[in-house]
Amino acid sequence: xxxxxxxxxxxxxxxRSHSMLALRRAAFNDxxxxxxxxxxxxxxxxxxxxxxxxxxxxxFVNGFNENYALKHxxxxxxxxxxxxxxKGTSATxxxxxxxxxxxxxxxxxxxxxxxxxxxKSFRDAIQNETSTASNNDELIKVLNVIIRTCxxxxxxxxxxxxxxxxTNAIEGTLEKARNEMTLGYxxxxxxxxxxxxxxxxxxxxxxTHEAVRKSAYDGLRSIGxxxxxxxxxxxxxxxxxxxxxLGFVDYYDYTVQNAEGFGKDRLFEILDGLExxxxxxxxxxxATLERRHGPSALQPWNTGYLMAGSxxxxxxxxxxxxxxxENYMRSYAAMKISYADATMTLDLLDRPKKYSxxxxxWPTPAWVKPDGTHIPSSTNFTSLxxxxxxxxxxxxxxxxxxxxxxAAHFANIRQPSPLFSxxxxxxxxxxxxxxxxFLDSLVGDARWRAKYARDxxxxxxxxxxxxxxxxxxxxxEVFQLRAMLAVSYFEKALYELPEERVTGEVVKALADExxxxxxxxxxxxxxxxxxxxxxxxxxxxxxxxTLAEMSVHQTREYFMERDGYIxxxxxxxxxxxxxxxxxxxxxxxxxxxxxxxxxxxxGEAWVNALKKDLEEHIASEKKDYDDMxxxxxxKAQNEDKVNGEEKDLDLQMTVKFVDGDxxxxxxxxLGLLNACREFEKFVDARVAAASS
Numbered sequence: 053x054x055x056x057x058x059x060x061x062x063x064x065x066x067x068r069s070h071s072m073l074a075l076r077r078a079a080f081n082d083x084x085x086x087x088x089x090x091x092x093x094x095x096x097x098x099x100x101x102x103x104x105x106x107x108x109x110x111x112f113v114n115g116f117n118e119n120y121a122l123k124h125x126x127x128x129x130x131x132x133x134x135x136x137x138x139k140g141t142s143a144t145x146x147x148x149x150x151x152x153x154x155x156x157x158x159x160x161x162x163x164x165x166x167x168x169x170x171x172k173s174f175r176d177a178i179q180n181e182t183s184t185a186s187n188n189d190e191l192i193k194v195l196n197v198i199i200r201t202c203x204x205x206x207x208x209x210x211x212x213x214x215x216x217x218x219t220n221a222i223e224g225t226l227e228k229a230r231n232e233m234t235l236g237y238x239x240x241x242x243x244x245x246x247x248x249x250x251x252x253x254x255x256x257x258x259x260t261h262e263a264v265r266k267s268a269y270d271g272l273r274s275i276g277x278x279x280x281x282x283x284x285x286x287x288x289x290x291x292x293x294x295x296x297x298l299g300f301v302d303y304y305d306y307t308v309q310n311a312e313g314f315g316k317d318r319l320f321e322i323l324d325g326l327e328x329x330x331x332x333x334x335x336x337x338x339a340t341l342e343r344r345h346g347p348s349a350l351q352p353w354n355t356g357y358l359m360a361g362s363x364x365x366x367x368x369x370x371x372x373x374x375x376x377x378e379n380y381m382r383s384y385a386a387m388k389i390s391y392a393d394a395t396m397t398l399d400l401l402d403r404p405k406k407y408s409x410x411x412x413x414w415p416t417p418a419w420v421k422p423d424g425t426h427i428p429s430s431t432n433f434t435s436l437x438x439x440x441x442x443x444x445x446x447x448x449x450x451x452x453x454x455x456x457x458x459a460a461h462f463a464n465i466r467q468p469s470p471l472f473s474x475x476x477x478x479x480x481x482x483x484x485x486x487x488x489x490f491l492d493s494l495v496g497d498a499r500w501r502a503k504y505a506r507d508x509x510x511x512x513x514x515x516x517x518x519x520x521x522x523x524x525x526x527x528x529e530v531f532q533l534r535a536m537l538a539v540s541y542f543e544k545a546l547y548e549l550p551e552e553r554v555t556g557e558v559v560k561a562l563a564d565e566x567x568x569x570x571x572x573x574x575x576x577x578x579x580x581x582x583x584x585x586x587x588x589x590x591x592x593x594x595x596x597x598t599l600a601e602m603s604v605h606q607t608r609e610y611f612m613e614r615d616g617y618i619x620x621x622x623x624x625x626x627x628x629x630x631x632x633x634x635x636x637x638x639x640x641x642x643x644x645x646x647x648x649x650x651x652x653x654x655g656e657a658w659v660n661a662l663k664k665d666l667e668e669h670i671a672s673e674k675k676d677y678d679d680m681x682x683x684x685x686x687k688a689q690n691e692d693k694v695n696g697e698e699k700d701l702d703l704q705m706t707v708k709f710v711d712g713d714x715x716x717x718x719x720x721x722l723g724l725l726n727a728c729r730e731f732e733k734f735v736d737a738r739v740a741a742a743s744s
Contacts, residue, residue: 105181106188109174113194113469114422116167121416121427121470123161127154128415132432134224135407136399137231139713148224155220162205163213171198193638194469197478204310204477212297219290223588226283230586231405233278237267249275249408249581250436250447256576257356258364258442262348269353269576276563276580280556284586288554291591292547302547307592310477312599313640316544319595326598326655327537327570333530333662338572340527352574359528363521364443370505370513371445373437374732377709379504380452381701381724383494384460389625391705392418393428394463399710400448401738402436406712409583410435410451412458412488417470429463429473439735440742450492457488463705464629465636472636476589481596483641486603487632493604498673499619502680512684515677519670526666533662535577536601538570539594542579547592603645605657610649619680700725709734 132138133146140146161167175195178188207213236246240261247255252268259265288303295306305316312319341349345358377398399406412433419427435451437444461484465473475484494500498518505513545562546554563579584590611618611627618624631648645653700723707724709716709731717730 105174105177106191109178109188109191109195110422112170112174113191113198116171116198117194117419117421117469117471120158120161121419123154123158124417124470124474125415127151127158128413128432130154131413132397132415134228135231135411136434136712137403137405137407148228152217152220152224156217159205159207159216162202163207164202165206165208168199168202168206171195171202175199190468193467194471197467197469197471197638200478201471206298207294209297212294215290215294215297219287219294220588222283222287222290223586226279226287226586227407229282230275230279230583231407233275235271235274237264237271239267240264246404247271248402248406248436248438249583251402251438251441253356253577254438254441254443254447256353257360259357262354265353265357266351269578272581273578276560276578277556279580279586280559285554285556285559287586288546288549288559289551292551295547304544304547304592307477308595311479311481311593311596313478313480319540320544322655323537323540323595323598326533326602326659327541329655329659330530330533330662333659334534334572337528337530350573352576352578355531356576360521360524363517363524364446366517367446367505367513367521368442369507370501370511370517371443371449372508373439373445373448374735375506375508376437376445376448376452377731378725378728380449380456381703381728383453383500383504383620384456384491384625385701385703386620386622387624388622389460389703390629391429391460391463391703392426393704394418394431394459395428395706395708396431396433396459397708397710399432399434399712400437400452401711401735402438403712406436407434407583408436410455412455412462414462414474417473418463418465419470419473420466420468422468426466427470429459431459431463433459439739446495450495453495454488454492457491458484460491461487461628461633464633466634467636467638472638479637480641481593482599482603483632483637483644485596485600486607486641486645487628489597489600490604490607490628493608494619497619497676499617499676499680502677503620503684512681515674518673518677522670522673523666526669530662531571533598533601533658534571535575536594536598538566538575538579539582539584540598541570542566543585543592543594599641599653602653602655602658603641605661606645606649606651606653609657617676619676698725 129144130146130151133140133144134148134151138146172195175192178192178195207216234246235249235252236244237252237255239245240263247268249272252271255268256265259268291303295301295303298306300306300309301316308314308316308319338350341355341359345354348354349358377400410433412431414429414431416427416430418429421427433455435448435455437448437451439445462473462475467473498515501513501518502515503512507513542563545566546559549558549562560580564574567573567575567579579585582594584593608618611621611624615621615623627648632644635644642653645651703724705719705724707719707727709718709727711734716734717727719727721727722730
């Protein structure tokens with residue numbers, strides 16, 4: 053290059069060099085413009101593609117949600133119709149064949165490999181676009197729950213699917229036969245009296261005749277012979293075969309992994325600790341029972357009666373069955389529990405061929421559509437009350453508070469898919485049962501009984517009766533814990549049996565062995581009479597009750613430390629709704645318990661309650677009882693009245709009382725309180741007819 057020197061001797065750019073630089077700059081600017089345009093075009097195209105993927109994913113989710121909701125409802129309607137032994141019509145027939153068919157159609161949807169594949173593809177595509185993933189959190193959440201639910205229902209081979217369908221058919225046949233099984237006992241006159249399993253258990257707690265109690269126990273024991281001779285053993289074999297084909301150790305491991313997210317080994321680390329920690333309490337309770345009442349008290353047909361038989365009779369007038377529904381509703385309303393516009397159908401009375409256990413199911417799960425539309429839940433729940441039996445009112449209240457807790461919980465789930473508010477896996481059993489067991493625990497509190505346990509003239513149950521009950525039962529509360537554990541230990545051992553040993557003789561002997569080991573002797577509720585064992589949706593389920601009871605005591609402890617009381621506490625409903633209910637199965641059970649209570653889930657609060665000194669417990673309950681009595685006395689007579697009439701309860705729900713196919717009352721026509729009173733009249737008429 054030609055260069056020249058400036059006066060200072062520095063190099064100067066030649067004319068040629070200057071021209072070359074200008075050309076380079078022009079070329080660079082042109083390249084930059086073309087590059088920027090290409091980048092913008094790529095970004096635009098990427099945004100268009102992402103938008104298209106999001107739209108397709110949302111359409112996929114919308115279609116799935118609607119399709120699932122329809123199939124879920126069809127199955128649940130058959131479940132209700134067959135379990136309640138409804139007649140049905142040509143338009144709405146009920147049968148075990150239709151139950152199996154609708155269940156298969158629902159499971160076919162959830163086990164469709166293409167749905168699982170599509171959900172994963174949409175999720176991954178959206179998540180890979182990091183710029184838009186955060187704007188589609190709700191969509192990703194639904195795709196994840198579809199993936200989780202489908203994985204819990206995947207039957208990857210034709211063989212696995214065939215086993216599942218065959219098992220469903222056998223289960224349906226067995227459940228129908230079990231519902232139609234003639235159960236009963238021999239009364240003091242030597243006459244056979246037909247009775248449900250619930251009635252037999254009540255009789256064992258209340259009959260003054262030991263021979264009658266023994267006959268009721270024998271009736272419960274006969275259920276084990278019946279189910280073992282009518283398909284249960286084949287069901288166990290097929291469930292295990294399915295689980296092993298799916299890569300699990302056995303069926304127990306399969307169900308626990310799906311529901312709780314951890315295997316049976318981890319589960320029994322928890323349960324073994326509880327079993328070992330409460331074994332000394334069991335030994336002491338058994339010794340105390342024998343010391344008080346003699347060796348015969350350890351017979352399974354005597355234990356419940358000798359602990360509480362007399363107090364159950366003394367309390368009976370203060371728990372009139374006809375008032376049970378109204379009292380439960382008043383209690384929930386005082387805690388500001390809402391049902392979020394749910395519709396509930398209640399079938400509460402015992403009758404022949406009706407399913408032998410209380411339950412709560414949802415033909416319509418609550419969920420929120422993409423446009424914000426809230427779909428309220430519709431709920432079916434049932435109990436098996438005999439209003440003529442001593443103790444039926446208290447039993448009904450416990451069942452109502454429990455099942456109504458399920459209903460309130462699932463009504464308040466606010467998530468963008470019905471999968472978040474259905475009770476099967478991946479919904480945690482412990483999560484589902486925690487809510488209902490927390491609320492039914494209130495019935496045992498002296499504060500609750502001071503207000504709601506009243507005779508027909510409105511007089512409260514005397515504390516002397518409550519104290520007598522505490523002295524009779526408090527030292528033996530560990531029996532309930534051990535009874536819960538026994539079911540889980542039995543099912544674990546049952547599904548660990550080699551197939552060739554799954555025989556009636558071996559299974560019945562195994563049940564007796566577990567009862568002896570865990571409960572210290574034969575159980576007042578024989579293990580093979582527990583209906584959960586037979587039912588698909590409830591088998592290998594009982595550990596959920598145990599984990600939930602741990603959480604119940606931990607949650608009660610939290611409310612007592614924060615508020616000082618639980619009964620009629622208006623903060624209970626909003627707290628449960630926000631912390632436990634709204635999330636549905638979108639969050640792990642252990643996580644939400646820790647978040648509310650500030651502690652990892654443990655049995656510490658439960659064991660502490662069992663260890664609490666009897667006199668200290670009675671003194672504490674007396675203080676709570678007196679406090680509530682004073683509050684009731686000072687309550688203004690017209691506080692809840694408008695123009696001289698009592699205001700209706702505000703639970704944000706519609707209730708229909710039925711007895712099988714008969715409609716007793718509908719709150720959409722009468723209001724909640726008037727519907728409750730129509731139900732009370734119906735019960736009174738039935739009692740009068742039975743005694744005439």
